[in-house]
Amino acid sequence: MTSNRPAWLAALFRYGADLIFPPTCAGCGRAGALLCADCAQAVDPTPSTVCSHCGRLQFVAVPLCSLCARESDPPLMWTRAAALHTHPLREAIHRFKYRKQPELAEPLSRYLVANFQQPPWIDLPHSLDACVPTPLHPKRLLERGYNQAGLLAKAFAEKVNLAVEESWLARSRETASQATLSAEQRRHNIAGAFTAPPAVKGKHILVIDDVTTTGATLTACAYALRDAGATAVYGLALATPRLPGSKDPHQMAG
Structure with missing residues:
Protein backbone atom coordinates (compact mmCIF):
# COMPACT_ATOMS: atom_id res chain seq x y z
CA MET A 1 0.00 0.00 0.00
CA THR A 2 1.45 3.35 -1.02
CA SER A 3 1.46 6.16 1.55
CA ASN A 4 -0.13 9.49 0.55
CA ARG A 5 1.84 11.37 3.20
CA PRO A 6 3.55 14.43 1.64
CA ALA A 7 7.35 14.38 1.56
CA TRP A 8 7.57 17.44 3.81
CA LEU A 9 5.37 15.77 6.42
CA ALA A 10 7.45 12.60 6.36
CA ALA A 11 10.58 14.72 6.80
CA LEU A 12 8.96 16.50 9.74
CA PHE A 13 8.15 13.18 11.41
CA ARG A 14 11.74 12.02 10.92
CA TYR A 15 13.05 15.29 12.36
CA GLY A 16 10.81 14.93 15.41
CA ALA A 17 11.86 11.31 15.91
CA ASP A 18 15.54 12.29 15.72
CA LEU A 19 15.00 14.92 18.42
CA ILE A 20 13.36 12.40 20.76
CA PHE A 21 15.56 9.43 19.82
CA PRO A 22 18.84 10.80 18.39
CA PRO A 23 20.53 8.43 15.93
CA THR A 24 23.69 6.71 17.09
CA CYS A 25 26.70 5.90 14.95
CA ALA A 26 26.67 2.32 13.66
CA GLY A 27 30.44 2.17 14.03
CA CYS A 28 31.19 3.64 17.46
CA GLY A 29 27.81 4.25 19.08
CA ARG A 30 28.20 8.01 19.50
CA ALA A 31 24.95 9.97 19.31
CA GLY A 32 24.28 12.41 16.49
CA ALA A 33 24.60 10.53 13.19
CA LEU A 34 23.95 7.13 11.63
CA LEU A 35 27.64 7.02 10.70
CA CYS A 36 29.78 9.70 12.32
CA ALA A 37 32.44 11.59 10.39
CA ASP A 38 35.28 9.68 12.08
CA CYS A 39 33.81 6.26 11.28
CA ALA A 40 32.86 7.28 7.75
CA GLN A 41 36.48 8.31 7.18
CA ALA A 42 37.79 5.08 8.74
CA VAL A 43 36.10 2.78 6.20
CA ASP A 44 38.81 0.96 4.24
CA PRO A 45 38.43 1.21 0.45
CA THR A 46 39.19 -1.94 -1.50
CA PRO A 47 42.91 -2.10 -2.44
CA SER A 48 43.95 -1.83 -6.07
CA THR A 49 45.38 -5.38 -6.07
CA VAL A 50 42.23 -7.07 -7.36
CA CYS A 51 41.49 -9.39 -10.27
CA SER A 52 40.46 -7.15 -13.17
CA HIS A 53 37.48 -9.40 -13.86
CA CYS A 54 35.97 -10.80 -10.64
CA GLY A 55 37.35 -8.13 -8.31
CA ARG A 56 38.66 -10.67 -5.78
CA LEU A 57 41.51 -9.40 -3.63
CA GLN A 58 44.97 -10.67 -4.59
CA PHE A 59 48.20 -10.68 -2.59
CA VAL A 60 50.03 -9.31 -5.65
CA ALA A 61 48.87 -7.28 -8.64
CA VAL A 62 47.96 -9.67 -11.47
CA PRO A 63 45.64 -9.08 -14.45
CA LEU A 64 43.47 -12.14 -13.69
CA CYS A 65 43.14 -14.48 -10.74
CA SER A 66 43.69 -18.21 -11.33
CA LEU A 67 39.94 -18.90 -11.46
CA CYS A 68 39.14 -16.19 -14.02
CA ALA A 69 42.12 -17.17 -16.16
CA ARG A 70 40.36 -20.51 -16.75
CA GLU A 71 36.97 -18.96 -17.62
CA SER A 72 36.19 -18.86 -21.36
CA ASP A 73 32.82 -17.06 -21.15
CA PRO A 74 32.21 -15.57 -17.69
CA PRO A 75 28.65 -14.31 -17.10
CA LEU A 76 29.85 -11.06 -15.52
CA MET A 77 31.85 -8.50 -17.46
CA TRP A 78 33.48 -7.50 -14.18
CA THR A 79 32.74 -7.13 -10.46
CA ARG A 80 33.99 -4.65 -7.89
CA ALA A 81 33.50 -4.11 -4.15
CA ALA A 82 33.65 -0.60 -2.76
CA ALA A 83 35.28 -1.30 0.61
CA LEU A 84 36.64 -3.95 2.95
CA HIS A 85 34.27 -5.71 5.34
CA THR A 86 36.19 -4.47 8.37
CA HIS A 87 35.41 -2.14 11.29
CA PRO A 88 33.45 0.16 11.20
CA LEU A 89 31.72 -0.84 7.94
CA ARG A 90 31.22 -4.40 9.20
CA GLU A 91 29.21 -3.15 12.18
CA ALA A 92 27.21 -0.74 10.01
CA ILE A 93 26.25 -3.50 7.58
CA HIS A 94 25.23 -5.75 10.48
CA ARG A 95 22.92 -3.06 11.82
CA PHE A 96 21.59 -2.40 8.34
CA LYS A 97 20.73 -6.05 7.68
CA TYR A 98 19.83 -7.50 11.06
CA ARG A 99 18.99 -4.64 13.44
CA LYS A 100 16.14 -3.03 11.49
CA GLN A 101 18.01 0.10 10.43
CA PRO A 102 17.07 0.57 6.75
CA GLU A 103 17.97 4.25 6.99
CA LEU A 104 21.65 3.25 6.83
CA ALA A 105 21.19 2.71 3.08
CA GLU A 106 21.75 6.43 2.52
CA PRO A 107 25.22 6.83 4.10
CA LEU A 108 26.35 3.37 2.95
CA SER A 109 25.40 4.03 -0.67
CA ARG A 110 28.00 6.81 -0.81
CA TYR A 111 30.77 4.20 -0.89
CA LEU A 112 29.17 2.58 -3.93
CA VAL A 113 29.04 5.98 -5.62
CA ALA A 114 32.70 6.70 -4.82
CA ASN A 115 33.75 3.38 -6.38
CA PHE A 116 31.50 3.93 -9.40
CA GLN A 117 33.27 7.21 -10.14
CA GLN A 118 36.60 5.41 -10.66
CA PRO A 119 37.98 2.98 -13.27
CA PRO A 120 36.80 0.64 -14.64
CA TRP A 121 33.33 2.18 -14.35
CA ILE A 122 34.24 5.53 -15.88
CA ASP A 123 35.57 3.66 -18.92
CA LEU A 124 32.35 1.76 -19.68
CA PRO A 125 32.00 1.47 -23.48
CA HIS A 126 28.21 1.89 -23.30
CA SER A 127 25.48 3.21 -21.02
CA LEU A 128 23.91 1.03 -18.36
CA ASP A 129 20.17 0.53 -18.77
CA ALA A 130 19.46 -0.07 -15.09
CA CYS A 131 20.76 -1.40 -11.81
CA VAL A 132 19.14 -4.47 -10.26
CA PRO A 133 19.49 -5.48 -6.59
CA THR A 134 20.13 -9.08 -5.63
CA PRO A 135 16.68 -10.25 -4.55
CA LEU A 136 15.62 -11.96 -1.35
CA HIS A 137 13.30 -14.95 -1.32
CA PRO A 138 9.75 -13.77 -0.39
CA LYS A 139 9.95 -15.66 2.92
CA ARG A 140 13.23 -13.93 3.89
CA LEU A 141 11.84 -10.58 2.74
CA LEU A 142 8.81 -11.04 4.98
CA GLU A 143 11.04 -11.87 7.96
CA ARG A 144 13.40 -8.92 7.45
CA GLY A 145 10.83 -6.41 6.26
CA TYR A 146 13.00 -5.03 3.47
CA ASN A 147 15.66 -6.05 0.99
CA GLN A 148 18.89 -4.34 2.04
CA ALA A 149 20.34 -4.65 -1.48
CA GLY A 150 17.20 -3.02 -2.86
CA LEU A 151 17.52 -0.04 -0.52
CA LEU A 152 21.21 0.30 -1.37
CA ALA A 153 20.44 0.15 -5.09
CA LYS A 154 17.79 2.87 -4.84
CA ALA A 155 19.99 5.22 -2.81
CA PHE A 156 22.93 4.60 -5.16
CA ALA A 157 20.89 4.93 -8.37
CA GLU A 158 19.42 8.25 -7.30
CA LYS A 159 22.92 9.68 -6.89
CA VAL A 160 24.24 8.45 -10.26
CA ASN A 161 21.04 8.95 -12.26
CA LEU A 162 20.32 5.28 -13.01
CA ALA A 163 17.01 3.45 -13.16
CA VAL A 164 16.30 0.65 -10.68
CA GLU A 165 14.46 -2.41 -12.02
CA GLU A 166 13.71 -4.77 -9.13
CA SER A 167 11.35 -6.83 -11.32
CA TRP A 168 14.23 -7.85 -13.61
CA LEU A 169 15.49 -10.44 -11.13
CA ALA A 170 13.66 -12.79 -8.77
CA ARG A 171 14.75 -15.49 -6.36
CA SER A 172 12.91 -18.61 -7.44
CA ARG A 173 13.84 -20.83 -4.51
CA GLU A 174 14.86 -20.43 -0.90
CA THR A 175 18.51 -21.10 -0.13
CA ALA A 176 20.53 -21.69 3.02
CA SER A 177 22.51 -18.78 4.45
CA GLN A 178 25.80 -18.35 2.63
CA ALA A 179 27.65 -17.02 5.68
CA THR A 180 29.20 -20.27 6.94
CA LEU A 181 29.61 -22.08 3.61
CA SER A 182 32.81 -22.74 1.69
CA ALA A 183 33.33 -21.27 -1.78
CA GLU A 184 32.26 -24.52 -3.46
CA GLN A 185 29.25 -24.89 -1.16
CA ARG A 186 28.21 -21.31 -1.89
CA ARG A 187 28.27 -21.92 -5.65
CA HIS A 188 26.23 -25.11 -5.28
CA ASN A 189 23.80 -23.52 -2.81
CA ILE A 190 22.97 -20.51 -4.98
CA ALA A 191 23.18 -22.02 -8.48
CA GLY A 192 19.88 -21.73 -10.34
CA ALA A 193 18.23 -19.78 -7.51
CA PHE A 194 17.36 -16.75 -9.68
CA THR A 195 15.16 -16.09 -12.70
CA ALA A 196 14.88 -13.10 -15.03
CA PRO A 197 12.07 -12.00 -17.38
CA PRO A 198 12.22 -11.40 -21.17
CA ALA A 199 12.35 -7.64 -20.44
CA VAL A 200 16.11 -7.88 -19.83
CA LYS A 201 16.85 -8.94 -23.41
CA GLY A 202 19.50 -6.70 -24.97
CA ALA A 239 31.96 -4.72 0.84
CA THR A 240 34.22 -7.74 0.54
CA PRO A 241 36.23 -9.54 3.27
CA ARG A 242 39.94 -8.87 3.60
CA LEU A 243 42.34 -11.57 2.41
CA PRO A 244 42.69 -14.65 4.67
CA GLY A 245 45.62 -14.18 7.02
CA SER A 246 45.70 -10.40 6.67
CA LYS A 247 45.10 -8.22 9.70
CA ASP A 248 42.28 -5.78 10.32
CA PRO A 249 44.18 -2.45 10.40
CA HIS A 250 41.83 -1.08 13.05
CA GLN A 251 42.48 -4.02 15.37
CA MET A 252 46.22 -3.57 14.79
CA ALA A 253 45.94 0.10 15.70
CA GLY A 254 44.09 -0.81 18.89
Whole structure:
Protein backbone atom coordinates (compact mmCIF):
# COMPACT_ATOMS: atom_id res chain seq x y z
CA MET A 1 0.00 0.00 0.00
CA THR A 2 1.45 3.35 -1.02
CA SER A 3 1.46 6.16 1.55
CA ASN A 4 -0.13 9.49 0.55
CA ARG A 5 1.84 11.37 3.20
CA PRO A 6 3.55 14.43 1.64
CA ALA A 7 7.35 14.38 1.56
CA TRP A 8 7.57 17.44 3.81
CA LEU A 9 5.37 15.77 6.42
CA ALA A 10 7.45 12.60 6.36
CA ALA A 11 10.58 14.72 6.80
CA LEU A 12 8.96 16.50 9.74
CA PHE A 13 8.15 13.18 11.41
CA ARG A 14 11.74 12.02 10.92
CA TYR A 15 13.05 15.29 12.36
CA GLY A 16 10.81 14.93 15.41
CA ALA A 17 11.86 11.31 15.91
CA ASP A 18 15.54 12.29 15.72
CA LEU A 19 15.00 14.92 18.42
CA ILE A 20 13.36 12.40 20.76
CA PHE A 21 15.56 9.43 19.82
CA PRO A 22 18.84 10.80 18.39
CA PRO A 23 20.53 8.43 15.93
CA THR A 24 23.69 6.71 17.09
CA CYS A 25 26.70 5.90 14.95
CA ALA A 26 26.67 2.32 13.66
CA GLY A 27 30.44 2.17 14.03
CA CYS A 28 31.19 3.64 17.46
CA GLY A 29 27.81 4.25 19.08
CA ARG A 30 28.20 8.01 19.50
CA ALA A 31 24.95 9.97 19.31
CA GLY A 32 24.28 12.41 16.49
CA ALA A 33 24.60 10.53 13.19
CA LEU A 34 23.95 7.13 11.63
CA LEU A 35 27.64 7.02 10.70
CA CYS A 36 29.78 9.70 12.32
CA ALA A 37 32.44 11.59 10.39
CA ASP A 38 35.28 9.68 12.08
CA CYS A 39 33.81 6.26 11.28
CA ALA A 40 32.86 7.28 7.75
CA GLN A 41 36.48 8.31 7.18
CA ALA A 42 37.79 5.08 8.74
CA VAL A 43 36.10 2.78 6.20
CA ASP A 44 38.81 0.96 4.24
CA PRO A 45 38.43 1.21 0.45
CA THR A 46 39.19 -1.94 -1.50
CA PRO A 47 42.91 -2.10 -2.44
CA SER A 48 43.95 -1.83 -6.07
CA THR A 49 45.38 -5.38 -6.07
CA VAL A 50 42.23 -7.07 -7.36
CA CYS A 51 41.49 -9.39 -10.27
CA SER A 52 40.46 -7.15 -13.17
CA HIS A 53 37.48 -9.40 -13.86
CA CYS A 54 35.97 -10.80 -10.64
CA GLY A 55 37.35 -8.13 -8.31
CA ARG A 56 38.66 -10.67 -5.78
CA LEU A 57 41.51 -9.40 -3.63
CA GLN A 58 44.97 -10.67 -4.59
CA PHE A 59 48.20 -10.68 -2.59
CA VAL A 60 50.03 -9.31 -5.65
CA ALA A 61 48.87 -7.28 -8.64
CA VAL A 62 47.96 -9.67 -11.47
CA PRO A 63 45.64 -9.08 -14.45
CA LEU A 64 43.47 -12.14 -13.69
CA CYS A 65 43.14 -14.48 -10.74
CA SER A 66 43.69 -18.21 -11.33
CA LEU A 67 39.94 -18.90 -11.46
CA CYS A 68 39.14 -16.19 -14.02
CA ALA A 69 42.12 -17.17 -16.16
CA ARG A 70 40.36 -20.51 -16.75
CA GLU A 71 36.97 -18.96 -17.62
CA SER A 72 36.19 -18.86 -21.36
CA ASP A 73 32.82 -17.06 -21.15
CA PRO A 74 32.21 -15.57 -17.69
CA PRO A 75 28.65 -14.31 -17.10
CA LEU A 76 29.85 -11.06 -15.52
CA MET A 77 31.85 -8.50 -17.46
CA TRP A 78 33.48 -7.50 -14.18
CA THR A 79 32.74 -7.13 -10.46
CA ARG A 80 33.99 -4.65 -7.89
CA ALA A 81 33.50 -4.11 -4.15
CA ALA A 82 33.65 -0.60 -2.76
CA ALA A 83 35.28 -1.30 0.61
CA LEU A 84 36.64 -3.95 2.95
CA HIS A 85 34.27 -5.71 5.34
CA THR A 86 36.19 -4.47 8.37
CA HIS A 87 35.41 -2.14 11.29
CA PRO A 88 33.45 0.16 11.20
CA LEU A 89 31.72 -0.84 7.94
CA ARG A 90 31.22 -4.40 9.20
CA GLU A 91 29.21 -3.15 12.18
CA ALA A 92 27.21 -0.74 10.01
CA ILE A 93 26.25 -3.50 7.58
CA HIS A 94 25.23 -5.75 10.48
CA ARG A 95 22.92 -3.06 11.82
CA PHE A 96 21.59 -2.40 8.34
CA LYS A 97 20.73 -6.05 7.68
CA TYR A 98 19.83 -7.50 11.06
CA ARG A 99 18.99 -4.64 13.44
CA LYS A 100 16.14 -3.03 11.49
CA GLN A 101 18.01 0.10 10.43
CA PRO A 102 17.07 0.57 6.75
CA GLU A 103 17.97 4.25 6.99
CA LEU A 104 21.65 3.25 6.83
CA ALA A 105 21.19 2.71 3.08
CA GLU A 106 21.75 6.43 2.52
CA PRO A 107 25.22 6.83 4.10
CA LEU A 108 26.35 3.37 2.95
CA SER A 109 25.40 4.03 -0.67
CA ARG A 110 28.00 6.81 -0.81
CA TYR A 111 30.77 4.20 -0.89
CA LEU A 112 29.17 2.58 -3.93
CA VAL A 113 29.04 5.98 -5.62
CA ALA A 114 32.70 6.70 -4.82
CA ASN A 115 33.75 3.38 -6.38
CA PHE A 116 31.50 3.93 -9.40
CA GLN A 117 33.27 7.21 -10.14
CA GLN A 118 36.60 5.41 -10.66
CA PRO A 119 37.98 2.98 -13.27
CA PRO A 120 36.80 0.64 -14.64
CA TRP A 121 33.33 2.18 -14.35
CA ILE A 122 34.24 5.53 -15.88
CA ASP A 123 35.57 3.66 -18.92
CA LEU A 124 32.35 1.76 -19.68
CA PRO A 125 32.00 1.47 -23.48
CA HIS A 126 28.21 1.89 -23.30
CA SER A 127 25.48 3.21 -21.02
CA LEU A 128 23.91 1.03 -18.36
CA ASP A 129 20.17 0.53 -18.77
CA ALA A 130 19.46 -0.07 -15.09
CA CYS A 131 20.76 -1.40 -11.81
CA VAL A 132 19.14 -4.47 -10.26
CA PRO A 133 19.49 -5.48 -6.59
CA THR A 134 20.13 -9.08 -5.63
CA PRO A 135 16.68 -10.25 -4.55
CA LEU A 136 15.62 -11.96 -1.35
CA HIS A 137 13.30 -14.95 -1.32
CA PRO A 138 9.75 -13.77 -0.39
CA LYS A 139 9.95 -15.66 2.92
CA ARG A 140 13.23 -13.93 3.89
CA LEU A 141 11.84 -10.58 2.74
CA LEU A 142 8.81 -11.04 4.98
CA GLU A 143 11.04 -11.87 7.96
CA ARG A 144 13.40 -8.92 7.45
CA GLY A 145 10.83 -6.41 6.26
CA TYR A 146 13.00 -5.03 3.47
CA ASN A 147 15.66 -6.05 0.99
CA GLN A 148 18.89 -4.34 2.04
CA ALA A 149 20.34 -4.65 -1.48
CA GLY A 150 17.20 -3.02 -2.86
CA LEU A 151 17.52 -0.04 -0.52
CA LEU A 152 21.21 0.30 -1.37
CA ALA A 153 20.44 0.15 -5.09
CA LYS A 154 17.79 2.87 -4.84
CA ALA A 155 19.99 5.22 -2.81
CA PHE A 156 22.93 4.60 -5.16
CA ALA A 157 20.89 4.93 -8.37
CA GLU A 158 19.42 8.25 -7.30
CA LYS A 159 22.92 9.68 -6.89
CA VAL A 160 24.24 8.45 -10.26
CA ASN A 161 21.04 8.95 -12.26
CA LEU A 162 20.32 5.28 -13.01
CA ALA A 163 17.01 3.45 -13.16
CA VAL A 164 16.30 0.65 -10.68
CA GLU A 165 14.46 -2.41 -12.02
CA GLU A 166 13.71 -4.77 -9.13
CA SER A 167 11.35 -6.83 -11.32
CA TRP A 168 14.23 -7.85 -13.61
CA LEU A 169 15.49 -10.44 -11.13
CA ALA A 170 13.66 -12.79 -8.77
CA ARG A 171 14.75 -15.49 -6.36
CA SER A 172 12.91 -18.61 -7.44
CA ARG A 173 13.84 -20.83 -4.51
CA GLU A 174 14.86 -20.43 -0.90
CA THR A 175 18.51 -21.10 -0.13
CA ALA A 176 20.53 -21.69 3.02
CA SER A 177 22.51 -18.78 4.45
CA GLN A 178 25.80 -18.35 2.63
CA ALA A 179 27.65 -17.02 5.68
CA THR A 180 29.20 -20.27 6.94
CA LEU A 181 29.61 -22.08 3.61
CA SER A 182 32.81 -22.74 1.69
CA ALA A 183 33.33 -21.27 -1.78
CA GLU A 184 32.26 -24.52 -3.46
CA GLN A 185 29.25 -24.89 -1.16
CA ARG A 186 28.21 -21.31 -1.89
CA ARG A 187 28.27 -21.92 -5.65
CA HIS A 188 26.23 -25.11 -5.28
CA ASN A 189 23.80 -23.52 -2.81
CA ILE A 190 22.97 -20.51 -4.98
CA ALA A 191 23.18 -22.02 -8.48
CA GLY A 192 19.88 -21.73 -10.34
CA ALA A 193 18.23 -19.78 -7.51
CA PHE A 194 17.36 -16.75 -9.68
CA THR A 195 15.16 -16.09 -12.70
CA ALA A 196 14.88 -13.10 -15.03
CA PRO A 197 12.07 -12.00 -17.38
CA PRO A 198 12.22 -11.40 -21.17
CA ALA A 199 12.35 -7.64 -20.44
CA VAL A 200 16.11 -7.88 -19.83
CA LYS A 201 16.85 -8.94 -23.41
CA GLY A 202 19.50 -6.70 -24.97
CA LYS A 203 20.03 -4.74 -21.74
CA HIS A 204 23.24 -3.68 -20.00
CA ILE A 205 22.67 -4.29 -16.30
CA LEU A 206 24.47 -3.53 -13.04
CA VAL A 207 23.69 -5.93 -10.18
CA ILE A 208 24.00 -4.44 -6.68
CA ASP A 209 24.72 -6.47 -3.51
CA ASP A 210 25.72 -5.61 0.04
CA VAL A 211 28.58 -8.08 0.61
CA THR A 212 30.39 -10.33 -1.86
CA THR A 213 32.74 -13.02 -0.56
CA THR A 214 33.33 -15.55 -3.33
CA GLY A 215 31.16 -13.85 -5.95
CA ALA A 216 28.77 -16.83 -6.05
CA THR A 217 25.58 -14.78 -5.61
CA LEU A 218 26.48 -12.14 -8.19
CA THR A 219 27.55 -14.88 -10.62
CA ALA A 220 24.26 -16.76 -10.19
CA CYS A 221 22.34 -13.52 -10.78
CA ALA A 222 24.38 -12.85 -13.91
CA TYR A 223 23.71 -16.33 -15.29
CA ALA A 224 19.95 -15.79 -14.90
CA LEU A 225 20.11 -12.39 -16.62
CA ARG A 226 22.32 -13.63 -19.44
CA ASP A 227 20.11 -16.71 -19.96
CA ALA A 228 17.15 -14.33 -20.36
CA GLY A 229 18.99 -12.36 -23.04
CA ALA A 230 20.85 -9.55 -21.24
CA THR A 231 23.75 -8.30 -23.35
CA ALA A 232 26.12 -7.45 -20.49
CA VAL A 233 26.00 -7.81 -16.71
CA TYR A 234 28.27 -6.13 -14.14
CA GLY A 235 28.46 -6.53 -10.36
CA LEU A 236 29.00 -3.92 -7.65
CA ALA A 237 28.98 -4.75 -3.93
CA LEU A 238 29.36 -2.55 -0.91
CA ALA A 239 31.96 -4.72 0.84
CA THR A 240 34.22 -7.74 0.54
CA PRO A 241 36.23 -9.54 3.27
CA ARG A 242 39.94 -8.87 3.60
CA LEU A 243 42.34 -11.57 2.41
CA PRO A 244 42.69 -14.65 4.67
CA GLY A 245 45.62 -14.18 7.02
CA SER A 246 45.70 -10.40 6.67
CA LYS A 247 45.10 -8.22 9.70
CA ASP A 248 42.28 -5.78 10.32
CA PRO A 249 44.18 -2.45 10.40
CA HIS A 250 41.83 -1.08 13.05
CA GLN A 251 42.48 -4.02 15.37
CA MET A 252 46.22 -3.57 14.79
CA ALA A 253 45.94 0.10 15.70
CA GLY A 254 44.09 -0.81 18.89
